[in-house]
Amino acid sequence: MSLNGKVALVTGGAQGIGRAVVQSLLQSSAKVAMVDLNKDLGEECKAQLDAEFGEGNCTFIECDVANGDALRDTFQNTVDQFGHLDIVINNAGITNEKDWEKTIQVNLTSVIKGTYLALEHMSKENGKQGGTIINVSSMAAFMHSPHQPVYTATKHGVIGFTRAMADAAIQGDYGVRIHALCPAFVDTPLLQSVEDEDNMGKFVKFKDDFKRSMSKFGVLQPSLIAEGMMRLITDTSLHGAVMKITCSKGIHFHTYEPMSA
Ligand SMILES: NC(=O)C1=CN([C@@H]2O[C@H](COP(=O)(O)OP(=O)(O)OC[C@H]3O[C@@H](n4cnc5c(N)ncnc54)[C@H](O)[C@@H]3O)[C@@H](O)[C@H]2O)C=CC1
Numbered sequence: 001m002s003l004n005g006k007v008a009l010v011t012g013g014a015q016g017i018g019r020a021v022v023q024s025l026l027q028s029s030a031k032v033a034m035v036d037l038n039k040d041l042g043e044e045c046k047a048q049l050d051a052e053f054g055e056g057n058c059t060f061i062e063c064d065v066a067n068g069d070a071l072r073d074t075f076q077n078t079v080d081q082f083g084h085l086d087i088v089i090n091n092a093g094i095t096n097e098k099d100w101e102k103t104i105q106v107n108l109t110s111v112i113k114g115t116y117l118a119l120e121h122m123s124k125e126n127g128k129q130g131g132t133i134i135n136v137s138s139m140a141a142f143m144h145s146p147h148q149p150v151y152t153a154t155k156h157g158v159i160g161f162t163r164a165m166a167d168a169a170i171q172g173d174y175g176v177r178i179h180a181l182c183p184a185f186v187d188t189p190l191l192q193s194v195e196d197e198d199n200m201g202k203f204v205k206f207k208d209d210f211k212r213s214m215s216k217f218g219v220l221q222p223s224l225i226a227e228g229m230m231r232l233i234t235d236t237s238l239h240g241a242v243m244k245i246t247c248s249k250g251i252h253f254h255t256y257e258p259m260s261a
């Protein structure tokens with residue numbers, strides 16, 4: 001399906017899962033703002049994407065999503081460059097159990113801010129044209145590991161926030177579809193932090209438990225996660241979906257009991 005004329009913003013877009021989804025969006029003819037903390041990687045990535053897709057389709061914006069003012073400017077900068085905004089992927093994430101407050105800031109607070117900023121630019125409540133938001137969680141929100149307690153908490157938080165906001169969007173008639181995406185292990189540089197004491201702190205001693213889990217459940221390729229994202233973006237029947245992607249079941253959805261309250 002063509003996304004010709006659509007404008008997307010992807011955080012953590014210069015590497016790993018974010019990079020794969022930027023590539024898929026460009027392949028579908030969307031314009032993309034690739035947002036990342038890592039300037040060198042972002043510029044290198046943009047040069048490669050310009051060579052493949054032509055100049056003017058992708059912009060790189062250096063931004064630490066944990067800096068609220070910078071994130072606000074990044075959204076505005078995207079709209080200034082491309083005219084409007086249709087798709088926001090709050091993907092940037094870290095694992096740092098030592099500086100666990102930073103992990104909460106990047107993985108949860110910035111996802112909340114990114115969702116609110118996306119709504120400012122896309123919600124019919126604000127006179128805009130609607131759109132799609134995808135917040136990246138993890139299978140860690142369903143199957144926890146002693147190796148990363150705060151990371152796990154943030155990924156639970158992303159799902160709770162996203163589901164509640166999806167209901168607010170439906171009941172408030174925002175015209176914005178809001179989803180959570182939960183991949184199992186994916187072959188990206190993030191996984192290499194498993195054995196790094198600087199990242200995992202005292203929980204590094206549980207690394208063997210984590211690695212056993214990786215060999216039991218397998219490791220996915222970023223391209224499959226991008227495929228799941230494209231399905232959430234293009235299937236307009238989906239609203240408030242919690243998509244899971246695992247080696248055993250591929251792309252599928254979590255189902256919840258109906259609310260009794
Ligand atoms: N790799 C995996 O096994 C899984 C990853 N995830 C989630 O997927 C998302 C993407 O992860 P990966 O691609 O694996 O990670 P990655 O480490 O390969 O890439 C993350 C990108 O985000 C950027 N980034 C980090 N902090 C940032 C900040 N404060 N502001 C702006 N950019 C920032 C990095 O520079 C990097 O380019 C994360 O939310 C992660 O928690 C979820 C499940 C499994």
Ligand SMILES: CCCCCC(=O)/C=C/C=C\C/C=C\C/C=C\CCCC(=O)O
Pocket residue numbers: 095138139140141143144145148183184185186190191192193194213217246247248249
């Ligand atoms: C260094 C930490 C990197 C963290 C990346 C991450 O988010 C990984 C979390 C992955 C999963 C959590 C644990 C186990 C679940 C994995 C797969 C479940 C598949 C179940 C099935 O039905 O096959």
